[in-house]
Amino acid sequence: MTYDFTTILDRRGHDALAVDAIGKPGSGYPAPEEGFDAIPMWVADMNFPVAPSIKRAIEERLEYPTFGYFEPSDAYYQAIIDWHRIRKGVGDLEPRHIGYENGVLGGVVSALTSFAAPGDPVLVHSPTYVGFTHALEDNGFRIVHSPLVRDEDGVWRMDFEDMERRIEQERIHAVIFCSPHNPCGRVWERWEVERAMEICRAHDCVVVSDEIWSDIVRPGVTHVPTQSVSADARERTIALYAPSKTFNLAGLVGSYHVIYSDYLRDRVDTKGKKTHYNHMNVLSQHALIGAYGPEGQLWADELNQVIAGNVDWACDFIAERLPGVGVYRPQGTYMLFLDCSEWCEKHGVGIDELQRAGHRVGVYWQDGRAFHGPCHVRVNLALPLSRVQEAFRRLDEHVFNA
Numbered sequence: 001m002t003y004d005f006t007t008i009l010d011r012r013g014h015d016a017l018a019v020d021a022i023g024k025p026g027s028g029y030p031a032p033e034e035g036f037d038a039i040p041m042w043v044a045d046m047n048f049p050v051a052p053s054i055k056r057a058i059e060e061r062l063e064y065p066t067f068g069y070f071e072p073s074d075a076y077y078q079a080i081i082d083w084h085r086i087r088k089g090v091g092d093l094e095p096r097h098i099g100y101e102n103g104v105l106g107g108v109v110s111a112l113t114s115f116a117a118p119g120d121p122v123l124v125h126s127p128t129y130v131g132f133t134h135a136l137e138d139n140g141f142r143i144v145h146s147p148l149v150r151d152e153d154g155v156w157r158m159d160f161e162d163m164e165r166r167i168e169q170e171r172i173h174a175v176i177f178c179s180p181h182n183p184c185g186r187v188w189e190r191w192e193v194e195r196a197m198e199i200c201r202a203h204d205c206v207v208v209s210d211e212i213w214s215d216i217v218r219p220g221v222t223h224v225p226t227q228s229v230s231a232d233a234r235e236r237t238i239a240l241y242a243p244s245k246t247f248n249l250a251g252l253v254g255s256y257h258v259i260y261s262d263y264l265r266d267r268v269d270t271k272g273k274k275t276h277y278n279h280m281n282v283l284s285q286h287a288l289i290g291a292y293g294p295e296g297q298l299w300a301d302e303l304n305q306v307i308a309g310n311v312d313w314a315c316d317f318i319a320e321r322l323p324g325v326g327v328y329r330p331q332g333t334y335m336l337f338l339d340c341s342e343w344c345e346k347h348g349v350g351i352d353e354l355q356r357a358g359h360r361v362g363v364y365w366q367d368g369r370a371f372h373g374p375c376h377v378r379v380n381l382a383l384p385l386s387r388v389q390e391a392f393r394r395l396d397e398h399v400f401n402a
Contacts, residue, residue: 003299004049005306006384011040011047015251018043022364029364036362039383039391043366044182044335046248046382048306051299054247057290058283067282072100076285079292080256086297087215088225093258099269100280101255104212105135107240107268110278111208111257112141112174114267121170123205125158126372127337129182132210133370136176144170145372148184154328156184160195167203175200177209177237179226180217183337183371183378185330187217190224197226197233206264207237212255215246215300217332218308227260235261238268245333246300247291248382254284307334310381310388317392322400334382337368341375343400351375354399361394 011019018040023031032038040047077095084090101107112122118140124132126145136143146163148156166172177196180187188196200207209226217223227234242255259265272278290296314336315329324343327336340354351369355377358365368376381388 001302001306003051003302005302006386007049008384008387009047009049016040016045018045018047018364030359032362033360036360036394038362038364039387039394040364041366041380041383041391042364042378044245044333044380045250046334047384047387048248048303048382050248051291051296053293053295053299054249054287054290057286061283061286070282070285072280072285075289079289083292083297084225084258087300088223088228090225090228097258097260097265099257099259099265099272100278101240101242101257101272102253102278104210104240104242104255105131106272106278107238107255107257108132108135108176108208108210109139110271111206111238111240111268112136113139114264114271115206116141116174120174121172123163123167123170123172123175125176125178125181127183127368127376128372129178129210130370132176132178141174144172148181148186150328154326156181156186156328158188158192158196160199163196164199164203167199167205172203173205175205175207177207177226179209179211180213180223180330180332182213182333183335183368183373185328185333185335185337187221187223187331190229193224193226193233194229197229197237200236201230201232205236207233209237209239211239212242212245213333214241216304216307216334218311218330219304221331223332227258236264238264243288243291246303247287247296249284249287249291252284252287253281254288306385307382310334310383310385311336313385314379314381314388314392317396321392321396325400334380336379336381337371337373338365338377338379339373339375340377344375351377357399357402358395361398363391363394363399 021027022029022038081093084093121142121144126147149159214223227237239258244250326339366378
């Protein structure tokens with residue numbers, strides 16, 4: 001490996017919610033028992049140093065001593081255009097199609113409030129990213145879940161008949177599409193995206209496609225941009241992206257939308273501008289330029305190899321050492337979604353007790369019920385492999401096989 005994915009960072013006191021919340025009163029993450037340090041595996045950010053090109057880009061900008069009002073530079077737009085051409089096979093993206101968003105969830109809200117009113121139904125697949133739940137409920141939308149199903153091979157699939165039935169019965173005209181899917185880790189195949197978008201076309205639904213995870217996929221797996229599957233999908237989809245998941249830049253805040261339709265783009269841009277707060281941070285701009293350059297591409301390739309290795313090690317360990325714990329080997333994201341139903345039933349243990357047992361030995365995982373997993377836990381694997389191994393060793397010895 002050219003880049004550093006093995007150093008164990010001590011993030012305490014360095015603006016890291018993943019560790020600073022641990023032991024904080026009311027956080028829900030009590031301090032571990034004596035003899036155990038904290039291994040953060042709940043917040044979906046990474047415990048790796050960022051790509052060196054990002055630090056250099058920020059440091060170079062810091063050399064100039066003013067930080068006043070500004071407009072996004074040509075270099076900013078060109079970096080996004082180049083990244084989408086090289087990484088996603090998109091050859092027709094123009095600066096006018098790109099718009100800044102203060103976070104993907106902010107973009108989701110701007111998009112939905114442009115085309116729907118409080119009380120209107122919005123289709124979302126379940127399990128569901130908890131951020132979608134909060135964003136929709138906080139803005140008065142009525143969430144209609146279409147559950148994903150596991151096929152005979154254990155692969156998460158969309159239930160197209162269920163999607164269409166719910167859209168028809170509830171008279172739904174807004175759909176959230178998560179691609180790759182969080183928390184299940186599916187990278188949808190082209191035919192799956194095509195079928196979902198055909199249903200949305202048939203019922204004239206605006207599609208908000210969250211593709212923030214689209215750069216974190218297993219080697220050999222291809223992410224298919226929602227807007228690329230048909231001329232109609234291109235015109236009815238508001239796609240949301242960010243370098244934050246790929247490059248661990250959530251603390252800098254800087255997402256963007258891609259909207260080809262002039263009509264959709266005008267509505268979403270207008271909604272975002274009316275808040276008077278949806279403006280980019282100048283350092284965020286330079287961080288994106290540093291991330292989306294040639295060195296950032298090499299770094300991201302290595303990152304995907306590291307994450308695939310962590311996923312394979314963890315899933316193999318679970319299959320061998322943790323009977324009763326089910327897991328789908330994700331094709332994208334760096335999250336596992338553990339189904340502990342069988343283990344909990346066999347041992348007469350509730351999911352709350354199970355999670356607390358992990359916390360006591362310093363393994364900080366996330367309650368899957370917030371994602372509509374009834375007896376599930378979400379686990380972040382974006383750590384050095386040595387820390388992933390230590391976490392699962394503790395779970396083996398002190399929790400599941402104590």
